[in-house]
Amino acid sequence: xxxxxxxxxxxxxxxxxxxxxxxxxxxxxxxxxxxxxxxxxxxxxxxxxxxxxxxxxxxxxxxxxxxxxxxxxxxxxxxxxxxxxxxxxxxxxxxxxxxxxxxxxxxxxxxxxxxxxxxxxxxxxxxxxxxxxxxxxxxxxxxxxxxxxxxxxxxxxxxxxxxxxxxxxxxxxxxxxxxxxxxxxxxxxxxxxxxxxxxxxxxxxxxxxxxxxxxxxxxxxxxxxxxxxxxxxxxxxxxxxxxxxxxxxxxxxxxxxxxxxxxxxxxxxxxxxxxxxxxxxxxxxxxxxxxxxxxxxxxxxxxxxxxxxxxxxxxxxxxxxxxxxxxxxxxxxxxxxxxxxxxxxxxxxxxxxxxxxxxxxxxxxxxxxxxxxxxxxxxxxxx
Amino acid sequence: xxxxxxxxxxxxxxxxxxxxxxxxxxxxxxxxxxxxxxxxxxxxxxxxxxxxxxxxxxxxxxxxxxxxxxxxxxxxxxxxxxxxxxxxxxxxxxxxxxxxxxxxxxxxxxxxxxxxxxxxxxxxxxxxxxxxxxxxxxxxxxxxxxxxxxxxxxxxxxxxxxxxxxxxxxxxxxxxxxxxxxxxxxxxxxxxxxxxxxxxxxxxxxxxxxxxxxxxxxxxxxxxxxxxxxxxxxxxxxxxxxxxxxxxxxxxxxxxxxxxxxxxxxxxxxxxxxxxxxxxxxxxxxxxxxxxxxxxxxxxxxxxxxxxxxxxxxxxxxxxxxxxxxxxxxxxxxxxxxxxxxxxxxxxxxxxxxxxxxxxxxxxxxxxxxxxxxxxxxxxxxx
Numbered sequence: 001x002x003x004x005x006x007x008x009x010x011x012x013x014x015x016x017x018x019x020x021x022x023x024x025x026x027x028x029x030x031x032x033x034x035x036x037x038x039x040x041x042x043x044x045x046x047x048x049x050x051x052x053x054x055x056x057x058x059x060x061x062x063x064x065x066x067x068x069x070x071x072x073x074x075x076x077x078x079x080x081x082x083x084x085x086x087x088x089x090x091x092x093x094x095x096x097x098x099x100x101x102x103x104x105x106x107x108x109x110x111x112x113x114x115x116x117x118x119x120x121x122x123x124x125x126x127x128x129x130x131x132x133x134x135x136x137x138x139x140x141x142x143x144x145x146x147x148x149x150x151x152x153x154x155x156x157x158x159x160x161x162x163x164x165x166x167x168x169x170x171x172x173x174x175x176x177x178x179x180x181x182x183x184x185x186x187x188x189x190x191x192x193x194x195x196x197x198x199x200x201x202x203x204x205x206x207x208x209x210x211x212x213x214x215x216x217x218x219x220x221x222x223x224x225x226x227x228x229x230x231x232x233x234x235x236x237x238x239x240x241x242x243x244x245x246x247x248x249x250x251x252x253x254x255x256x257x258x259x260x261x262x263x264x265x266x267x268x269x270x271x272x273x274x275x276x277x278x279x280x281x282x283x284x285x286x287x288x289x290x291x292x293x294x295x296x297x298x299x300x301x302x303x304x305x306x307x308x309x310x311x312x313x314x315x316x317x318x319x320x321x322x323x324x325x326x327x328x329x330x331x332x333x334x335x336x337x338x339x340x341x342x343x344x345x346x347x348x349x350x351x352x353x354x355x356x357x358x359x360x361x362x363x364x365x366x367x368x369x370x371x372x373x374x375x376x377x378x379x380x381x382x383x
Numbered sequence: 384x385x386x387x388x389x390x391x392x393x394x395x396x397x398x399x400x401x402x403x404x405x406x407x408x409x410x411x412x413x414x415x416x417x418x419x420x421x422x423x424x425x426x427x428x429x430x431x432x433x434x435x436x437x438x439x440x441x442x443x444x445x446x447x448x449x450x451x452x453x454x455x456x457x458x459x460x461x462x463x464x465x466x467x468x469x470x471x472x473x474x475x476x477x478x479x480x481x482x483x484x485x486x487x488x489x490x491x492x493x494x495x496x497x498x499x500x501x502x503x504x505x506x507x508x509x510x511x512x513x514x515x516x517x518x519x520x521x522x523x524x525x526x527x528x529x530x531x532x533x534x535x536x537x538x539x540x541x542x543x544x545x546x547x548x549x550x551x552x553x554x555x556x557x558x559x560x561x562x563x564x565x566x567x568x569x570x571x572x573x574x575x576x577x578x579x580x581x582x583x584x585x586x587x588x589x590x591x592x593x594x595x596x597x598x599x600x601x602x603x604x605x606x607x608x609x610x611x612x613x614x615x616x617x618x619x620x621x622x623x624x625x626x627x628x629x630x631x632x633x634x635x636x637x638x639x640x641x642x643x644x645x646x647x648x649x650x651x652x653x654x655x656x657x658x659x660x661x662x663x664x665x666x667x668x669x670x671x672x673x674x675x676x677x678x679x680x681x682x683x684x685x686x687x688x689x690x691x692x693x694x695x696x697x698x699x700x701x702x703x704x705x706x707x708x709x710x711x712x713x714x715x716x717x718x719x720x721x722x723x724x725x726x727x728x729x730x731x732x733x734x735x736x737x738x739x740x741x742x743x744x745x746x747x748x749x750x751x752x753x754x755x756x757x758x759x760x761x762x763x764x765x766x
Contacts, residue, residue, distance in 0.1 A: 001624040003398025008391070014641070015386025210625045211605035211632070218601050222594035241384040242593045245640065249594070254637065257628060258397070 001209045001258035008253050010146045011172045014245065016237070018176050019051040019136055022094070023059030025172040026134055031092040034134070035085050036063040037105045039070070039097045043138060046182050052096055052136055064088050069097065072278045073104040074155045075118060081108040082117065085131070092132040095170075098187075099142030099194075099282075102135050106150035106168045109133045118154055120163045123361050127165035135173040139183060140244040141191030141283060143198065143251035145173035153275060158354055160271040161361070175248070177240040185234070188243075189332045190283025192227045195247035196220060197286040201263050202256035204294075205367060206304045209258045216255050217311050222246050224312075227332060265365025266293050269378065272355035273343070280341055287334040288341060291322045292382035296374070300367050338383045348379045384592045384641035391636050393529045394555045397628065399620070401559050402434040402519055405477070406442030408555040409517050414475040417517070418468050419446040420488045422453070422480045426521060429565050435479055435519055447471050452480065455661045456487040458501060458537045464491040465500065468514070475515040478553075481570075482525030482577075482665075485518050489533035489551045492516045501537055503546045506744050510548035518556040522566060523627040524574030524666065526581065526634035528556035536658060541737055543654040544744075558631070560623040568617070571626075572715045573666025575610045578630035579603060580669040584646050585639035587677075588750060589687045592641045599638050600694050605629050607695075610715060648748025649676050652758065655738035656726070663724055670717040671724060674705045675765035679757070683750050721766045731762045 013021055026034065036052070043049040056063055066081050084090070085108060095105035109130035111117035119125045137145045144150065148168045153160040180188070203216045223246050226239040233239075249255060256262055270285035298305035298318045309321030326336045335341050343351075352375045355364060363369040370378070396404055409417065419435070426432040439446055449464050467473070468491060478488035492513035494500035502508045520528045527533065531551045536543040563571070586599045606629050609622040616622075632638060639645055653668035681688040681701045692704030709719045718724050726734075735758045738747060746752040753761070 001398070001621060001628070003401060005394065005396050007394040011388065011390040013388050015384070018386060208621070210608070210621070211602055211629050214601035214605055215598050215632075218597040219594055222597055225593070238384060238591070238593070241641070245384070246594050249598075249637075254632075258624070 001212075002260050004258050006253045006257060007166070008146060008169065010169045012146055012248065013172065013174045016176060016178050018174050019048060019179070020055045022052055022134060022136055022172070022174055023055030023061055026056075026061055026092065026094065027059045029092070029132055029171060031061070031132060033062045033064075033088065033090045034092045034094040035081060035090045035108065036065045036094050036096060037069060037081060037101055037108070038065065038067050039101050040068070043096050046138070046179055048096060048136060048138055048179050052094070063094065064090060069101045069104050070278070071100050071281060072153050072160065072274055073100045074153050076155065078104050078107045078111060078117060078152060082111045085112050090131075092134060095133065095135045096138070098137070098139030099144040102133075102137070102144035102170070103142070103150040103152060105133050105135070106130065106144070107152050107163065110163065110165065110168060121152065121154070121159070121161040127163060127167055130165070130167040133168070133170045135170045137173060137175045138179055139187055139191050140175070140177070140180065140247040141194040143195070143248055145170060145175065146248050146252040151271070153278065155278075158275045159357060160275040161358065175244050177244040178237060180240050180244065181235050186281070186333060188230060188234070189227065189334050190281045191247065192223050192243060192332075193283040193287045193329065193334060195243070195250040196223055197266060197290055198250040199255050200290060201267065202259045203308065204301060204304055205260045205263050212255065212257045212259055213307070219246050219249055219255060220312055224328065231332065261366065263366045265367070265370055266290050268358050268364050269293070269355055269375065271358070272351045273341070275354050276347065276351055277341070277343060284335050284341065287329045287336055288338055288382050289378070291326050291336060292378050294318065294322050294325075295381055296378045297367055338379065345383055348376065348383070351379060352376060384595075385643050387641050389636050389640060390549070391529060391552065393552045395529055395631065396555065396557045399559060399561050401557050402431060402562070403438045405435055405517060405519055405555070405557055406438030406444055409439075409444055409475065409477065410442045412475070412515055412554060414444070414515060416445045416447075416471065416473045417475045417477040418464060418473045418491065419448045419477050419479060420452060420464060420484055420491070421448070421450050422484050423451070426479050429521070429562055431479060431519060431521055431562050435477070446477065447473060452484045452487045453661070454483050454664060455536050455543065455657055456483045458535055461487050461490045461494060461500060461535060465494045468495050473514075475517060478516065478518040479521070481520065481522030482527040485516070485520070485527035485553070486525070486533040486535060488516050488518070489513065489527070490535050490546065493546065493548065493551060504535065504537070504542070504544040510546060510550055513548070513550040516551070516553045518553045520556060520558045521562055522570055522574050523558070523560070523563065523630040524577040526578070526631055528553060528558065529631050529635040534654070536661065538661075541658045542740060543658040544741065558627050560627040561620060563623050563627065564618050569664070569716060571613060571617070572610065572717050573664045573670075574630060575606050575626060575715075576666040576670045576712065576717060578626070578633040579606055580649060580673055581633040582638050583673060584650065585642045586691065587684060587687055588643045588646050595638065595640050595642055596690070602629050602632055602638060603695055607711065614715065644749065646749045648750070648753055649673050651741050651747050652676070652738055652761065654741070655734045656724070658737045659730065659734055660724070660726060667718050667724065670712045670719055671721055671765050672761070674709050674719060675761050677701065677705050677708075678764055679761045680750055721762065728766055731759065731766070734762065735759060
């Protein structure tokens with residue numbers, strides 16, 4: 001087991017009927033005026049917005065609303081949020097939505113203290129502090145509700161990059177899995193694929209590190225089972241809860257403890273794809289990239305990929321397990337090829353160029369730091 | 384899955400060669416003078432003391448030493464610690480040792496702000512604040528290094544009780560599993576039994592809550608495997624690390640997420656035993672009590688006990704699994720009967736009396752709140 005640090009100070013409140021606890025939690029931090037950040041309006045349909053507003057009112061917390069966070073949130077909208085915070089002297093950010101809303105909330109929270117938010121993404125400045133972030137989660141996927149990361153797209157430069165810092169941990173996050181009953185099916189699936197991908201990013205670097213690898217296998221199997229059950233019945237609370245908690249454990253520090261920091265090539269590849277095609281959901285991109293990457297990379301850490309093939313799919317070789325993974329994703333309705341994302345073969349070089357931009361701040365993968373030729377092979381397999 | 388809150392702000396630094404990081408971590412909190420709390424002196428034999436002292440010196444942190452914390456730490460010694468803190472205006476507590484040392488450190492940290500420390504154990508006052516606690520762990524067992532609990536024995540009243548409070552989470556804990564290479568074998572075993580017992584306290588209340596139950600099974604199996612390996616080779620670092628990290632996960636919030644708060648009858652029963660017989664190690668008492676309790680209680684949540692029998696021991700009934708658990712403990716050299724603890728049958732009523740004292744502040748178990756007759760049956764099975 002590699003040395004590691006586990007530190008995660010987010011207070012997570014989990015379960016049915018917990019949204020009304022957001023007001024008292026914000027008040028406990030002495031915060032009296034927040035930016036309420038949200039997406040396209042689904043939170044008004046599912047009743048989450050109303051519950052949040054009532055809780056804020058009851059606890060005498062004022063708010064200013066900033067709507068319109070996109071899936072794959074963009075720098076321009078975050079900068080608008082920073083301006084609103086400054087003009088209104090707001091003291092905290094309340095994200096009500098999924099991972100995109102929370103990522104933009106974190107970016108705003110840090111950006112308030114910076115001359116230029118994007119400098120942090122380019123690693124030109126370090127994030128030393130941020131306004132307190134509170135979240136009410138509506139889609140389980142990214143674990144942004146309990147991690148110190150945020151991803152944003154600089155739409156001018158077509159860079160989908162991330163920031164990281166202890167100050168970015170949300171202070172309090174509320175997860176009521178029952179609000180996800182009404183999610184469009186593909187959002188449930190893409191969330192599950194994202195969570196599975198986080199676990200796999202860590203897991204495939206493994207070299208026998210118990211108990212983390214066993215825990216990761218439990219988590220992957222729990223996610224597969226719960227999505228299968230939700231396909232039959234989207235209103236199955238135990239499965240919603242299992243998926244929601246598994247998605248948290250996938251990236252809040254547990255699933256990677258002692259595991260070399262993870263590979264993260266697939267995430268970087270996917271960020272290249274959705275930087276060029278912002279209409280591609282992160283989970284959809286990952287469903288396409290991961291099987292292709294496994295097919296290409298597995299000989300470099302074969303015993304670990306074989307363990308996965310056997311313990312997750314009961315297969316004795318990696319090729320068959322990759323096929324089983326693709327079959328599973330396909331059975332959920334997820335795309336498993338670039339073609340299904342309506343991306344043409346001609347675009348592959350441009351995508352590779354966008355991926356390699358990230359090379360200035362980090363490796364493209366740790367099992368192997370992928371170069372142009374590797375990426376070309378993987379994207380052709382994915383095609 | 385039951386609603387739950389996950390909150391654990393302890394920063395855990397895990398791995399070989401990490402002890403020297405204690406000084407900078409304490410300094411980061413602005414703490415310049417600490418109480419260094421320790422047990423009987425084994426930390427001078429294994430080199431931990433020297434590493435800690437050097438790190439404190441390098442970071443210009445002063446310290447006052449308070450030695451002699453016993454296994455099953457006692458109120459009198461904690462009160463002496465409180466006096467030393469007050470007389471020297473110390474700003475934090477540094478525990479260097481196992482769970483007993485850390486528990487007493489937390490008690491002192493809270494007691495500094497109380498008129499009478501024991502009032503907190505009797506639930507007459509609430510713990511609102513405490514001095515910052517830092518720990519360097521030398522025996523993996525209790526998870527006191529990453530939880531908000533402390534157990535102390537009031538030796539006059541023969542009460543072995545606990546306190547709980549957010550303020551009791553250590554700020555920073557360091558676990559270097561390699562310092563446990565030289566532990567006496569029975570301490571490794573009792574630590575493992577304690578960790579297994581924490582998981583079982585939660586697990587047996589389960590009613591199908593994934594992913595927690597699957598994760599708990601992974602953890603139990605990891606602990607069994609690592610102790611078996613350590614029996615062959617106590618210097619096996621991967622197994623030491625597995626055991627150490629599993630013991631943390633057993634009680635840092637993760638193993639009980641969504642599981643009704645746990646049963647805890649066995650811990651309360653064991654506290655009755657070691658209140659009367661302070662020479663009985665906590666893990667030894669639990670090795671005796673747990674199999675007997677399972678034998679007695681399993682019909683009340685049969686399907687969960689059957690799941691355990693099957694998934695942990697490959698048995699189709701609970702009786703056989705209990706036998707397998709006892710065989711495993713016996714193979715490690717742990718006692719599995721009161722007789723082996725040199726406790727006579729005549730003492731059972733006195734032990735029950737001590738157990739039932741705790742009834743004033745809590746149930747004796749949650750699957751069933753045990754009464755005199757239940758306890759009499761269980762202790763006779765354990766005899």
